[in-house]
Amino acid sequence: MPTGSPPTQRTPGRPARLALAGLALAAVTLAGCSPVQPTHIESVSRPDAFGSAADPAAVRDGGTLVFGLSTDPDKLDPTLTSSLVSKHVFASFCESLYAYDADSSITPQLAAELPEISADGTVYTIRLREDAVFADGDPLTADAVVTTFERNLELPTSQRRSELGPVLATEALDEHTVRITLAEPYAPFASVLADRPGMILSPRALAELGEDFGDAPVCVGPFRYTDRVAGTSISVSRDPLYYDADAVHLDRIEYRVVPDANIRAANLQSGAVQVADNISPQDIGALDADPAVEVLTATSPGFQGIHLNLGNTDGIGAEPVPLDTPLAQLPLVRQAFSLGVDRASLARAVFGGWYDPACGPLADSSPYATEASQACPDHDPERARELLTEAGVEIPFRIELKVPNQQDPLRYAQALKADAAEAGFDIAVVPTEFATLLTDADNGNYQAALLGWFGRPDPDGNLRSYMATRGSSNYTGYTNPRVDAWLDEATASDDPARRAAIYGELTRTLNEDLPYVYLYRQRTLVAVSQASGVRLDPVGVVRPAFAGLEQR
Incomplete structure (x- = not known):
């Protein structure tokens, strides 16, 4: 699937379409990257099929x-x-300001047109549809957008704070025009508004329900x-x-x-x-x-893999506190675990070639993908055992892995257990209801958790929430100032090649620190x-x- 490039500045008269696909990049090869292992081995060769509009003559009303x-x-x-x-x-019931079309381009939904973006990339002016009404009968207004954004940014339990990036202010210019000011240019911002951060909520329902809004949600x-x-x-x-x-x-x-x-x-x-x-x-x-x-x-532009709890002791949003465990304290143990996983063979055996192995947050099809961002560690169980010995831990090293209580993740976990045993690991698979597992991940109530992310076309949507120090989905309690700085540098740049190079460096660092072990990419x-x-x-x-x- 084609994935994202930065939004371009729009002026009145441009077509109401913001292309995120078709970006041609020269390969950016960074010296010293680890050996590249092919990430598509015996996969099912088939183009994506997104469906088509209903034929009015073939369907009935009601x-x-x-x-x-x-x-x-x-x-x-x-x-x-x-x-x-x-x-x-x-x-079906909660539209966003923008949406993706079949080629990953952004199109208006609750917005009347694509945003007008200031020359310095820090001010977005959005005009809303004038015929949109919430399900409770109240009209969609710029004030509703302001209320929703303030909630997304200020609610302590918000999952949207990281995704909204450097938003400084949101203000209503008139009933149907909103202005959003950013602290600095943020290349993925328009694509963010095509997802949950851009879903606008009824102010009346928010006032009545507060944090219980999800019990009776009201949108357009x-x-x-x-x-x-x-x-x-x-x-x-x-x-x-x-x-x-x-x-x-x-x-x-x-x-x-x-x-x-x-x-x-x-x-x-x-x-x-x-x-x-x-x-x-x-x-x-x-x-x-x-x-x-x-x-x-x-x-999928996203990924599936294993979160390793390094410092989530007090829940997401709290200051990370390093756990006093060998898995959290010793990168050698985490690196051994990664070397013990035969990603290509597992994906092929468990999923019959429909899913692909993954070694980082960027899909191969991303226009930001480079040799550095797609590099995979070799499968080397012998070296994995050597690293465990160097780390001074007991072999087999036991890891309790919480897994969604679903057929495919459980099959994968059992195959992974057998694979990792050769590398000196004893994986205890703990089937867990999905909603419970999300709560456990939020609260840091786990050692290792098999969870993934369906992904966003722009790489920042696959990284910031999970890997920034105070990211809203940083289940692992991971913190690395270099990673934080690279995330900001990448999204402040309008140079695709520069962004690609940064994501290569960033991925290599993540695969050294290993707060998350990337495993496979779903279809x-x-x-x-x-x-x-x-x-x-x-x-x-x-x-x-x-x-x-x-x-x-």
Whole structure:
């Protein structure tokens, strides 16, 4: 999937499209990088398929589409949530200022046009749609944008603070114009507003609910939130106040939690659900061969791997305090663990070539990818044992690994356990409900945790929240002043080659410090049956809002 380049300055009259793809970069090779191991070995060769618009003649108006979700989302609050599945749900009822189209370009959504950006890159002026109304009947205004941004930046539990970068001030110039001032140029800013930081929340609902906003969220979207049965389902219903209500076919969408991948696939083929996310690579072949099923795919710009708790003792947002454990104190132990993982073989064996091995935060397809950022350590279990001996720890070295209680992560963890044993590690796999695991990661209640990130087109979206010292998703309590400085330097630059070089240096440092062990990169696999018009965007979010059930 093509990924991001910095937003360009827009002046009135430019097309309302901000290209993030198609950036041609000369290779930036940094001396001394570790040997490069191929990151696509026997992978399934197949172009991404994002779906197409519903054929009005082929669908009927009305009815309920049932969406089989792989996990129960965490809070339905764009300020607080961190899971991909929550974004599947938000896609139906909580629009952003901007959105991604199929080639990863940014297009207006709640904004009327792309932002006007000052010559120095620090002031963004955004004009809003004048026909947008929240589900509670209040109009979308610049004041609502200001209220949402202040909450995202000031709420202590906000997951959006790091993503909003150096925002200094947000002010309403008039009812439908907002001005955002940054402390310094921030290249990814427009792309950030195409994600959860750009979802605008009803000020009335925020005033009434406060931090409980996620219990009854109110946004602008084709649907409005109806109800939730914890662990079972979430329902949304068509919103007649939506500015493009005539384009909506369905009456209702029910997001039904179906954790077992085999059952999701079976439910899709039986007609019990019409959409199923996160299809297992074990099941995708049979579904792909079924003429009644449409398979949508998107190569993730994100990553999956293992957080190693180095200093998260008091929860995210608190000052990191180094843990007094060999895993936290001794980089040699972490480096041994990384050397003990045969990433390519594991990805091939566990996922049948549908997923690719990963050794860093940038996808191979990123225009910022270089030899330095894509370099992989050799798989060397003998050297791993030598490092453990040098570190003076007991062999086998035991690691308790919390893993989402889902089929594919558990299969991977068991294969990893066998792989790492040869390198001198004893991995205790602890299956954990996904929402519980996110809470444990937030609070530092873990030693190692298998969790990933669906990714953003711009590399900063894959790095800052996790690796900045006070990052809003810095589950590991990692802190490195050089990394903090590189993150700021990269986003302040409008030179793509310079940014690419910085990300190469930064990745190499992360693979020395190893707060996170990058393992593999997913391909989003979604199956659709008995419905037309379900779309998948390039960052893996499923968008069923303008779909319709097929004519019987």
